[in-house]
Amino acid sequence: MRTMTVIGAGLIGTSVALAVSRAGVTVHLADRDPAAVRVAAALGAGHARGPAAPVDLAVLAVPPSQVAAVLADAQERGIARAYTDVASVKAGPEQAALHHAPDPARYVGGHPLAGRERSGPLAARAELFHDRNWVLTPSRLTSDAAFERALELVALCGAVPVVMRSRDHDAAVAVTSHVPHLLASLMAARLGEGPAGLDRVAGQGLRDATRVAGGDSRLWSDILQANAGAVADVLRELHTDLSRLVPAVDALARSGGPDRELGMRTLVDLLDRGVSGRARLPGAAPGGDGRHTVRVAVDDRPGELARLFAAVAGLGVTAEDAAVNAPAEAGLTVRFAVPQPTADRLVAALAAGGWDAVPEWAAHTPRAPVGPVG
Amino acid sequence: MRTMTVIGAGLIGTSVALAVSRAGVTVHLADRDPAAVRVAAALGAGHARGPAAPVDLAVLAVPPSQVAAVLADAQERGIARAYTDVASVKAGPEQAALHHAPDPARYVGGHPLAGRERSGPLAARAELFHDRNWVLTPSRLTSDAAFERALELVALCGAVPVVMRSRDHDAAVAVTSHVPHLLASLMAARLGEGPAGLDRVAGQGLRDATRVAGGDSRLWSDILQANAGAVADVLRELHTDLSRLVPAVDALARSGGPDRELGMRTLVDLLDRGVSGRARLPGAAPGGDGRHTVRVAVDDRPGELARLFAAVAGLGVTAEDAAVNAPAEAGLTVRFAVPQPTADRLVAALAAGGWDAVPEWAAHTPRAPVGPVG
Numbered sequence: 198m199r200t201m202t203v204i205g206a207g208l209i210g211t212s213v214a215l216a217v218s219r220a221g222v223t224v225h226l227a228d229r230d231p232a233a234v235r236v237a238a239a240l241g242a243g244h245a246r247g248p249a250a251p252v253d254l255a256v257l258a259v260p261p262s263q264v265a266a267v268l269a270d271a272q273e274r275g276i277a278r279a280y281t282d283v284a285s286v287k288a289g290p291e292q293a294a295l296h297h298a299p300d301p302a303r304y305v306g307g308h309p310l311a312g313r314e315r316s317g318p319l320a321a322r323a324e325l326f327h328d329r330n331w332v333l334t335p336s337r338l339t340s341d342a343a344f345e346r347a348l349e350l351v352a353l354c355g356a357v358p359v360v361m362r363s364r365d366h367d368a369a370v371a372v373t374s375h376v377p378h379l380l381a382s383l384m385a386a387r388l389g390e391g392p393a394g395l396d397r398v399a400g401q402g403l404r405d406a407t408r409v410a411g412g413d414s415r416l417w418s419d420i421l422q423a424n425a426g427a428v429a430d431v432l433r434e435l436h437t438d439l440s441r442l443v444p445a446v447d448a449l450a451r452s453g454g455p456d457r458e459l460g461m462r463t464l465v466d467l468l469d470r471g472v473s474g475r476a477r478l479p480g481a482a483p484g485g486d487g488r489h490t491v492r493v494a495v496d497d498r499p500g501e502l503a504r505l506f507a508a509v510a511g512l513g514v515t516a517e518d519a520a521v522n523a524p525a526e527a528g529l530t531v532r533f534a535v536p537q538p539t540a541d542r543l544v545a546a547l548a549a550g551g552w553d554a555v556p557e558w559a560a561h562t563p564r565a566p567v568g569p570v571g
Numbered sequence: 572m573r574t575m576t577v578i579g580a581g582l583i584g585t586s587v588a589l590a591v592s593r594a595g596v597t598v599h600l601a602d603r604d605p606a607a608v609r610v611a612a613a614l615g616a617g618h619a620r621g622p623a624a625p626v627d628l629a630v631l632a633v634p635p636s637q638v639a640a641v642l643a644d645a646q647e648r649g650i651a652r653a654y655t656d657v658a659s660v661k662a663g664p665e666q667a668a669l670h671h672a673p674d675p676a677r678y679v680g681g682h683p684l685a686g687r688e689r690s691g692p693l694a695a696r697a698e699l700f701h702d703r704n705w706v707l708t709p710s711r712l713t714s715d716a717a718f719e720r721a722l723e724l725v726a727l728c729g730a731v732p733v734v735m736r737s738r739d740h741d742a743a744v745a746v747t748s749h750v751p752h753l754l755a756s757l758m759a760a761r762l763g764e765g766p767a768g769l770d771r772v773a774g775q776g777l778r779d780a781t782r783v784a785g786g787d788s789r790l791w792s793d794i795l796q797a798n799a800g801a802v803a804d805v806l807r808e809l810h811t812d813l814s815r816l817v818p819a820v821d822a823l824a825r826s827g828g829p830d831r832e833l834g835m836r837t838l839v840d841l842l843d844r845g846v847s848g849r850a851r852l853p854g855a856a857p858g859g860d861g862r863h864t865v866r867v868a869v870d871d872r873p874g875e876l877a878r879l880f881a882a883v884a885g886l887g888v889t890a891e892d893a894a895v896n897a898p899a900e901a902g903l904t905v906r907f908a909v910p911q912p913t914a915d916r917l918v919a920a921l922a923a924g925g926w927d928a929v930p931e932w933a934a935h936t937p938r939a940p941v942g943p944v945g
Contacts, residue, residue: 232897239869239876239903310774319890330771359771366772372765373773377780380754382845383812387805389848391746397704397733398740399747399852400684405779406751411849414842421838425823431761432820436813438757443806450799464795468788471756474763475785478773495613502613516693523606529613 198222198349200252202276204267206230206237208313209283210258211321214242216354219323225252237318251275254346257282260416261423265293272299279346281307285370286423287334287363295336305347306334306363308370309356316413324355331356334363371427376435378417379428381410442467489540490557493547495529505531508550512542532557572596572723574626576650578641580604580611582687583657584632585695588616590728593697599626611692625649628720631656634790635797639667646673653720655681659744660797661708661737669710679721680708680737682744683730690787698729705730708737745801750809752791753802755784816841863914864931867921869903879905882924886916906931 199222203214206228214224214237224243228234238245255277257267261284268280268290280303282290287306294304311329313320331351335344351358361369385407388395421428441463448460495501506516514535522530533543540556547554573596577588580602588598588611598617602608612619629651631641635658642654642664654677656664661680668678683705687694705725709718725732735743759781762769795802815837822834869875880890888909896904907917914930921928 235871235897235903236876236895238873239871241874241877244873308772310772312774312776315891319893319895329774332772361768361771365766365768368766369769369772372761373769373777376761377758377777379816379841380758381780382842383809383816384751384754385846385848386812386841386844387746387750387808387848388851389844390808391851392739392742394735394739395743395747396851396853397735398682398684398706398743400686400703402686402783403747403751404852405782406755407845407849407852408779409776410842410845412846414839414846417842418835418839421820422823422835425820429817429820429824432813432817434761434764435757436810436817438760439806439810439813442753442757443803443810446795446799446803446806449796450803461792461796465788465792467753467760468756468784468791470760470763471781471784472759472786472788474759474761475781477762477765477770478778478781479770497609497613499612499618500615502610503615517689519693521610521693523609529609 198253198346198353200248201225201350202227202248202252202255203243203258204228204255204271205258206233206242206318207258208316208318208320209309209311209325210256211237211240211242211318212311212323212325213256213258213283213309213350213354215240215321215323216326217350218243220353222353223248233318237321240318240321242318242321248276252277254279254281254350256350257284260284260419261286261289262419264290265297268294268304269298272303278303279343280304281333281343281347281350283307283309284423285374285420287332287366289423291334291336291363295338301336301338302340303343304336305339305343306336307347307350308332308334308366309351309354311356314408314411316416326351326354326356329356330359332359332361332366334361334366336363367424368427368430371424371431375421375424375428376431378409378412379421379432380435381407385410438467488534489537491533491535491540491543491547492555492557493531493533494553495531497523497528502529502531505552508547508552509533509543512539512546514539514543572627572720572727574622574628575599575724576601576622576626576629577617577632578602578629578645579632580607580616580692581632582690582692582694583683583685583699584630585611585614585616585692586685586697586699587630587632587657587683587724587728589614589695589697590700591724592617594727596727597622607692611695614692614695616692616695622650626651628653628655628724630724631658634658634793635660635663636793638664639671642668642678643672646677652677653717654678655707655717655721655724657681657683658797659748659794661706661740663797665708665710665737669712675710675712676714677717678710679713679717680710681721681725682706682708682740683725683728685730688782688785690790700725700728700730703730704733706733706735706740708735708740710737741798742801742804745798745805749795749798749802750805752783752786753795753806754809755781759784812841862908863911865907865909865914865917865921866929866931867905867907868927869905871897871902876903876905879926882921882926883907883917886913886920888913888917 202225203210204227218224225248226234226243234245264282264284294301309326309331311325445460445463448456518533520532544554576599577584578601592598599622600608600617608619638656638658668675683700685699685703819834819837822830892907894906
């Protein structure tokens with residue numbers, strides 16, 4: 198790939214342009230707002246003027262509702278040999294391409310799983326997509342050539358390609374992104390109507406839980422509208438869950454009463470389901486990944502554990518990597534779960550320091566390998 | 572304060588003990604689980620044996636439902652001259668202290684706004700409370716002496732004391748912490764039942780939004796039960812919000828139709844209310860804090876903005892601190908909003924580098940001062 202056009206010089210489009218420019222591709226920038234193009238160009242994302250001849254790939258970095266029209270227009274003008282987009286909804290654009298675009302074979306849908314709180318070209322970063330998944334949703338008409346170009350784009354951005362059907366993608370992002378956004382907005386809206394003193398008791402957890410609600414309302418209403426069917430399905434399930442939860446918590450608020458025990462069971466069941474649902478998220482559970490375990494015996498004396506953690510700090514190992522047992526007999530047993538090379542260095546360093554440290558045979562099960570979804 | 576007892580050697584109790592021990596106070600640790608005490612002592616948090624004489628302050632670091640019983644027992648044994656707790660619900664413990672504790676004047680409720688995903692003594696950190704708010708809820712009977720001791724504890728932990736009425740505190744944490752936890756659990760539970768491929772499209776936003784749902788189910792069911800009345804009130808409001816939102820999104824899923832416009836208005840209104848509600852959170856909005864603005868004129872050439880950001884990187888100034896205007900005439904105008912000493916250095920460094928940089932008169936309004944809530 199030698200030449201590319203990015204239509205839409207916002208956060209995502211400008212980040213794509215920066216990454217690809219850095220890799221040596223000649224990038225042309227377009228946006229209906231000329232100021233955005235000038236800022237992106239001044240950032241080094243590419244040229245503010247259009248190309249003289251069709252480019253290898255056009256990336257449509259516009260909101261979901263605009264993909265169909267921008268694609269049809271670009272293909273009518275014949276600006277590129279292949280086309281992809283970066284919108285977070287995929288079934289609608291695919292249908293539009295199949296039925297209305299001049300050349301659906303040259304289009305493949307795409308969605309990089311990356312974003313930031315800030316929007317606009319100034320928030321762009323060449324590294325935004327590094328190690329992030331980038332979903333591609335080839336349609337039944339997408340040509341191999343267009344698909345290969347999109348794969349090349351993903352590689353140039355340092356992202357991980359994941360192939361999905363557009364409908365599966367949309368059902369999944371409804372659960373992982375669109376409905377969480379609405380819930381964060383519902384919660385954040387309650388903050389606006391909450392009691393005085395609320396800001397005094399707001400911790401980091403709330404900032405994290407409502408972070409996405411700080412996003413651009415216009416862009417998000419566009420996204421939610423484009424995936425309204427899948428979003429409504431999940432919202433309906435949540436509404437049912439909440440209809441069960443409200444009377445359960447009400448019962449707990451009344452002292453005594455026969456519903457109290459049932460209320461507590463409903464509550465604990467929900468919390469437990471939340472813990473196990475969260476375990477489905479990649480990176481949410483520490484450990485795993487074929488870590489090795491090193492067992493260290495520690496004397497039962499004040500400060501002795503602190504001395505151990507100080508001894509391993511130089512290897513980048515912390516209390517986060519440790520679990521402690523305090524058997525009734527005597528002494529504490531600390532188990533560090535660390536990558537294998539670190540485990541070897543840990544045993545050596547601790548032995549040299551006079552600690553009783555032994556490797557335990559691979560106690561952690563590696564995660565299941567990740568392959569494309571049907 | 573010279574001596575202290577911490578009852579409950581979990582995350583919070585051990586962190587308090589580590590912070591106070593480091594400040595030179597003699598700390599005694601107690602827990603119904605002797606292993607937790609041994610681990611905390613081995614971390615350097617204090618002594619595993621009880622004190623010979625009453626201590627200056629006893630900190631009850633037990634779940635909300637146990638505060639009343641542990642306080643009554645400790646006061647019957649007369650183990651301390653003052654008592655406080657760290658539970659995240661305050662009205663129930665206060666009522667119990669007023670009506671059932673042997674010496675309610677010696678007790679003041681407390682709630683440090685700090686926590687971690689991990690629980691247990693091994694997750695403890697002396698710095699956990701640093702710069703965090705620590706709510707104190709003196710009752711109508713709390714003595715000045717007990718209140719002063721609690722203030723001293725807050726200071727030794729490096730936290731910021733905030734005085735509130737217990738009921739106001741509980742209504743506020745229902746909105747900022749307890750209901751967000753339940754929503755995160757509801758969302759995370761949906762992940763467990765979501766479609767295949769869901770883990771491929773899960774980004775950092777979802778990990779953040781559901782982080783709190785990874786917490787200890789038993790502790791959280793205890794917390795939620797202890798604040799069930801206030802939690803149920805907020806949940807009911809959310810249920811109503813959701814009852815309006817589901818038909819709105821349903822209308823958007825149907826192509827055309829007269830409800831579509833109303834659906835879109837409902838959606839945009841919710842998103843906008845979320846954005847403004849989130850602005851109530853401290854630290855959520857960048858800028859403010861009496862920042863000064865430096866204006867820089869930048870030529871409209873490819874890469875020129877990148878050159879500017881490279882020039883200011885050494886001062887710790889980034890694109891995050893910048894806003895750009897691209898007026899129609901010519902050139903770009905960049906405004907950096909930075910603390911005043913940085914602004915002075917920025918102007919000097921940019922002028923020396925040949926940039927056209929001028930300070931603008933204090934454009935940012937400082938935040939309103941923070942005082943105690945009535």
